[in-house]
Structure formats: C-alpha cells, structure tokens
Amino acid sequence: MADLFASDEPQPAHEVAPDAPLADRLRPARLADVVGQDHLTGPEGAIGRMVAAGKLSSMILWGPPGTGKTTIARLLADAVGLRFASISAVFSGVADLKRVFAEARDHAKIGKRTLLFVDEIHRFNRAQQDGFLPYVEDGTVTLVGATTENPSFELNAALLSRAQVLILHRLDAAALGQLLDRAETEEERPLPLDTAARDALIASADGDGRFLLNQAETLFSVNLDAALDPAGLSALLQRRVAVYDKDREGHYNLISALHKSLRGSDPQAALYYLARMLVAGEEPLYVLRRIVRFASEDIGLADPNALVQCLAAKDAYDFLGSPEGELAIVQACLYCATAPKSNAAYKAAGAAWRSAKATGSLMPPQNILNAPTKLMKDIGYGKGYAYDHDTADGFSGSNYWPEEMTPETYYRPVDRGFEKRIAERMAWWEERRERNQ
Structure with missing residues (x-):
C-alpha cells in the first residue's frame, strides 16, 4: 500500500485527478514536503546527504504503515534523475522480476539508470531475494525496498549487506x-x-x-x-485495530516490554503492555506462561509465593475462561511487578548446567552413595556417612562434592526479600562447615 504525506508548506502543482482520494491529492511533490522523517530526509539525514551528492545507494526503508515509504522512493527517483520502476512482492513473481530487470538493462544501455522500488519486499522468499543480488551489484538497478517487518528477521543477510537499512518513525x-x-x-x-x-x-x-x-x-x-x-x-468512525502480528516483531516487542517492565518493578507499565497484548487478541495463556517464567527467572526465592500466584492464576483462568479469568492474570502480573527481585536462581542454574557439562561423569563421594548390596558395602559405599539429623545443630558439614572436583558456588542469594533470610542461613552453614574442616 502506498503511503504519503505533505507538510503545510506550499507544494508545486502535480497532476492528480480532482476526484482522487484526499490522501493522493496531498501527496508531496518534493522530499522537503515529507513530514515526520526529518532524521532521514533533512540536510543531515542519510537520504538528504545522498540527494545532495546526487548518488543513491540501495536501501531498505523499514517503518510502520503510513509513514511515507512509497512516497519517499518516488521522490528519490525524481530528485536524482533516475527512472522509477515499482513492483509489489504481494502480486509479483519470478516472471515479473525478470521483466523488470530486462527493462532496466535496456534503459541502462541508453544511459538511464533505474530505481527499483519493491513494496513489501519481505514477502519475497529467500531464493527470490537472492535474485536481486547480481542486478544490485552490477548497478543495473538501485534497489529501494519497503517493509513493515524487521529486516534482520525477514531479509537475507546477503541482500542486507548490499543495502542500507533506514528506519522510518511512526508519525508523531x-x-x-x-x-x-x-x-x-x-x-x-x-x-x-x-x-x-x-x-x-x-x-x-x-x-x-x-x-x-x-x-x-x-x-x-x-x-x-x-x-x-x-x-x-x-x-x-470505526475504532482503529492495533497493529499486532502474533508471529512477527510486534508480538516479540510487546512481550519483551512486558517482561522488562516487570523486571523494573513498574506495575503500571507492566499492566499497560499486558493490556496491549490481550486487547490485540494475544492468547491469554501465552502471556501467563511468560509471567510464570518471569516468576522463576527474575523473582525466584526472593519471593517464592510469586510462582504460586502465577500457577493459581493459570488454574483460575482455566476455571473461568475469558474475560473473567483475565483478572487473575492481571493479579499475577501486578504481584510479580511489585515483588522483590532476584535472578540468583536463574544464574545459579546456568552456572550449574555449564559445570555439569564440563565435568562429565564424576562419581559422588562414596560416603553419600546408597549401598543396597553387600558388595557395595564391602567396597565402601555409604561408609562414614554422617546423618545430619543426629548432629547437635542438624548440620554435619560433610563434603558432598566429587573428590576430583573443587566445590563451586552457583547460588548467591541477594540481600532482598526472602533471599536475605536464605543468605543468613547459608552463611551460618558455611561458618560451621569451615569449623569442621
């Protein structure tokens, strides 16, 4: 879909039918008339500098719908005297691409280079995207692609390496x-x-x-x-539906914003992003699964009840369904946002997993191994095991690590919430362990 804008400055006359849609009648006639993208089209912007030099490089225009991608591409061709050709990845196939490239080569022979505008370029598959490479490299076309999707995910690395990605802002x-x-x-x-x-x-x-x-x-x-x-x-007027594709970048942007708002203990922002996702049609249980993950990753034992709250919200939602059950998700979201935070369990898990992979199959010390058979008892399994409950403090301070391995410290509780008490308890144990050595 073409986009367009004009500023409130006078424009040169351009041929548009009197009964054309208002948007087309207001289409800019110069780059200076485009609004909201001064960071690109202004004198210090990437596009402004290229136009001033009279030479364009291939580029990908990435931005939300209605921010001026098509308009800028048309005006670029006029600004530097290039022939303008346009195709849409929605309606074009291999035959259309071959025709466009052949026409561009014919015009190049008479000294007229082509700016090829490709709308919705992310809709071309990987093989079709690769088809642009030789024509971009030899200068047959200057490629200007437009996309509403993140080029990092949707476009080939080879194509991205030959084009500058320029980001258009949503209009303020x-x-x-x-x-x-x-x-x-x-x-x-x-x-x-x-x-x-x-x-x-x-x-x-x-x-x-x-x-x-x-x-x-x-x-x-x-x-x-x-x-x-x-x-x-x-x-x-009909209310505008929020732009939100569940399998594309908008989905990941909002869930990231929700997670980071929770981590930053901002319940108001967290509730906003939760609402954004649910209003746009996100599956409530998907959002709740992410909050459950958060309860373990970013709260952990600083408030063990956070995980309980999240699982209770899951049960409540299963029992009530939408929309009544969504209030339980709100409660879990607010509980997690306002809980003390700790990623100590998350970091401990990562460190322990790395250690387990590095040490292979080391045997635990024999004193803590069970000895269900006589042979195992004879070779020392379970010999010398100290039963902690029989000690004065309920703590023996025994070594539980493989003999070939130096004891590690994976879990380091923070000085917040319930983990502050855990840290005190661990320090008490460590003091007695050192005393027993």
Whole structure:
C-alpha cells in the first residue's frame, strides 16, 4: 500500500485527478514536503546527504504503515534523475522480476539508470531475494525496498549487506496535525471536530498518516450540524485495530516490554503492555506462561509465593475462561511487578548446567552413595556417612562434592526479600562447615 504525506508548506502543482482520494491529492511533490522523517530526509539525514551528492545507494526503508515509504522512493527517483520502476512482492513473481530487470538493462544501455522500488519486499522468499543480488551489484538497478517487518528477521543477510537499512518513525502528533491542516486547506473548510475530538482523531491514527487522512475524508463527506466531541467521533468512525502480528516483531516487542517492565518493578507499565497484548487478541495463556517464567527467572526465592500466584492464576483462568479469568492474570502480573527481585536462581542454574557439562561423569563421594548390596558395602559405599539429623545443630558439614572436583558456588542469594533470610542461613552453614574442616 502506498503511503504519503505533505507538510503545510506550499507544494508545486502535480497532476492528480480532482476526484482522487484526499490522501493522493496531498501527496508531496518534493522530499522537503515529507513530514515526520526529518532524521532521514533533512540536510543531515542519510537520504538528504545522498540527494545532495546526487548518488543513491540501495536501501531498505523499514517503518510502520503510513509513514511515507512509497512516497519517499518516488521522490528519490525524481530528485536524482533516475527512472522509477515499482513492483509489489504481494502480486509479483519470478516472471515479473525478470521483466523488470530486462527493462532496466535496456534503459541502462541508453544511459538511464533505474530505481527499483519493491513494496513489501519481505514477502519475497529467500531464493527470490537472492535474485536481486547480481542486478544490485552490477548497478543495473538501485534497489529501494519497503517493509513493515524487521529486516534482520525477514531479509537475507546477503541482500542486507548490499543495502542500507533506514528506519522510518511512526508519525508523531505534530506531524499528524500538519496533515490535518493540509487537509483543511485542500478542502477549504475546517474539520467538524472540537479540539478534544481532533486530538482523539490524531491519537486513533496510531502514527499512520494515510489512515488519518482517510478518516478525515470520511468526516468531510458527512453533513453535520455541529462539531463532534470525542464521543460523537467514536460513534461515527470505526475504532482503529492495533497493529499486532502474533508471529512477527510486534508480538516479540510487546512481550519483551512486558517482561522488562516487570523486571523494573513498574506495575503500571507492566499492566499497560499486558493490556496491549490481550486487547490485540494475544492468547491469554501465552502471556501467563511468560509471567510464570518471569516468576522463576527474575523473582525466584526472593519471593517464592510469586510462582504460586502465577500457577493459581493459570488454574483460575482455566476455571473461568475469558474475560473473567483475565483478572487473575492481571493479579499475577501486578504481584510479580511489585515483588522483590532476584535472578540468583536463574544464574545459579546456568552456572550449574555449564559445570555439569564440563565435568562429565564424576562419581559422588562414596560416603553419600546408597549401598543396597553387600558388595557395595564391602567396597565402601555409604561408609562414614554422617546423618545430619543426629548432629547437635542438624548440620554435619560433610563434603558432598566429587573428590576430583573443587566445590563451586552457583547460588548467591541477594540481600532482598526472602533471599536475605536464605543468605543468613547459608552463611551460618558455611561458618560451621569451615569449623569442621
């Protein structure tokens, strides 16, 4: 889908049908007219510098829908005098690519280089992406790909090594406000909204300029006796669905944000990201599984009840279902966010696993081995074992490590929550262990 924006500066005239959609009528005619991407298109931006030098390198434009990827690609070709060719990975196959490359070579022979814009480039499979490489390397085309997905996951490393990844930002409120100003100038009348409703309309766009202009066009098309307030606007326009793909980057970004908000003991932010995921349709039990993991990884024995709370939330959700059971997930989320934190158990597990792999199959000391047969008793299994409950302090201080191995310290409790008491107990044991040596 093409995207577009214009600033509130005057634009050179460009041929657009009078009855074209508002978004197309407001399409910028110059890079200077693009709003919200000054970090790229401004004089100090990567695109601005390339245009000033008159030479483009291949690039991948990565950003949310409606942030200007298609528009920038078209304007780039005009700015440096390249022929513009465009294909969409959604509708194109191998035959289309061969045709585009053949046409680009024909134009190169007469001195006209081609900027090839590939919309939704991440939708091409790995083999098709590899097909671009020779034409990019020999200069047949300057590739400008557009994607809403993280190029690190969706594009071949070989292709990424030959193209500069440029990140477009979602449009902020100021940029979206400029678009509405332009729309009102184009229509020669104000939007039928009060100030609060105008702000609500901007917020509903979620950074997508095309969506905002389409909504504005709907508002211009209806006859209203009075300006709408936010409630009236909500009743007239459909609410925008949050952009969220369960198997793509948005999914991992939000679960990462939830986990880090919990770790940072910010219950308000944690609850926000939990709501974001559930409102967008995430499976509640997936979110709860992540919170259960958090209870062991980031709280551990600092508050052993955190894991109990999470498992109780799982039982409650299984019993109640949605939406009633989601409140139990909220409770588990808030409990974990406000609990004392420790990753001591998580770090201890990693260290113990590495040690186990490194030491192979060392035998435990014979005194702590069971001796169910006479032969095993005869060769020393269980000999000299000190039964801790029979000692004065209930602690013998015996050695439990293989003879070939130096004792290690994996678990180091923190000085927070219940682990503070555990640390005191371990120090007491260590003192007596050293006394017994």
